[in-house]
Amino acid sequence: MHTDHGDHGLPAPATKAGQEGLDALLTHPGKALIGLDLDGTLAPIVADPEKARAHPEAVPALAALAPKVAAVAVITGRPAEVAVRNGGFADVPGLEHLVVLGHYGAERWDARTGEITAPPPHPGVAGVRTELPELLERLGASQGTWIEEKGRAVAVHTRRAADPQATLDQLREPLTGLAGRHGLIVEPGRMVLELRPPGMDKGVALTEFAQEIGAGSVLYGGDDLGDLPAFSAVDRLRTNGTPGLLVCSGSDEVTELRERADLVVEGPEGVVRLLAALAQRLD
DSSP: OOOOBOGGGOBOOSSHHHHHHHHHHHHOGGGEEEEEOSBTTTBOOOSSGGGOOOOTTHHHHHHHHGGGSSEEEEEOSSOHHHHHHHHTOTTOTTOTTEEEEEGGGTEEEETTTTEEEOOOOOTHHHHHHHHHHHHHHHTTOOSSOEEEEOSSOEEEEOTTSSSHHHHHHHHHHHHHHHHHHTTOEEEEETTEEEEEOTTOOHHHHHHHHHHHHTOSEEEEEEOSGGGHHHHHHHHHHHHTTOOEEEEEEOOSSOHHHHHHOSEEEOHHHHHHHHHHHHHHHTO
16 A cells, blocks of 8 residues: 655555545545544554543644534444543534544534434343353453443453453354344454444444535545444445545554555554644645
C-alpha cells in the first residue's frame, strides 16, 4: 500500500477508487462524512479496555476537521456513553458536527445536545451475562480472560491470557453456542469475542447515517474485523455513485482490513496525522 505523502502531508491512496474518494472529499467537503472506529483507530489498543483513551492529538484533529465537513461519526461497539468519555468528545468547541453511534448504531450521542437516544436492550444479553462466568470456569478459561460489560453486549477478552490466540480459539465455539441459545451472535475481533444482538453492524450504522445526512462522499477508518461491514458499506456506496475512501489503521493482527483498504496508516497516530492533514488542506 502506498503511504507516500503529497501536499499538506496527505498520503496518496493506493487505488483509483480511493483517490476518487479523497478527491470528492477535498472538492466538496461540506458533503463529506468522516466515519471512524474508536479502539485501535482513534485510541491505541490496551490490555484493559476500561483504560483505553483516545490518542492525545485525536480530539484537536477532529475539532479542526469537523466544522469543515458534513459530519464526523465515531462508530463503535462500545456503549455511546463510554465512547464519549474515553474519547473525550463532550463539550469540545468545534465538535458540534460529531455523533457517536454506540453499540454498532443501536445508541446515538449527538454533540449538539449531549443526549443519548437508544431502544431498550435485547433480553438475551442478561441471560448471557448470568451464564458466562460459570461457562468460562468450566472451560478452565477464567484465568487471564476478562469479561467486559457493555450494557447491550458482553465481550470476552483474551489478551491477558498466557496464550491469547489459543484461548480465543478454544472459546469461539462454546461462546457461539451460548450466544445462539439467547438469540445473540458472536462478533470476533482482536483477541476478543463479543456476544451481541444480531441486525446491527457498523455497515448498517454507516449506511443509515450517510443516507440521513445526504453524504456526497464517505471516508471510513477502522482496524478490526468488526469494521469489515463498514468497508463493505463503502464499497456498496461507491457502486451506487457515492465516492469513498477506505483507511486501515495498520494492524498486523488483522490483515484482511489492510488488504481491502485504499490507504494504510500506522495505527491511531497515523489516523490522527491523516485527520490533521485533511483539516489543514481544507483551510
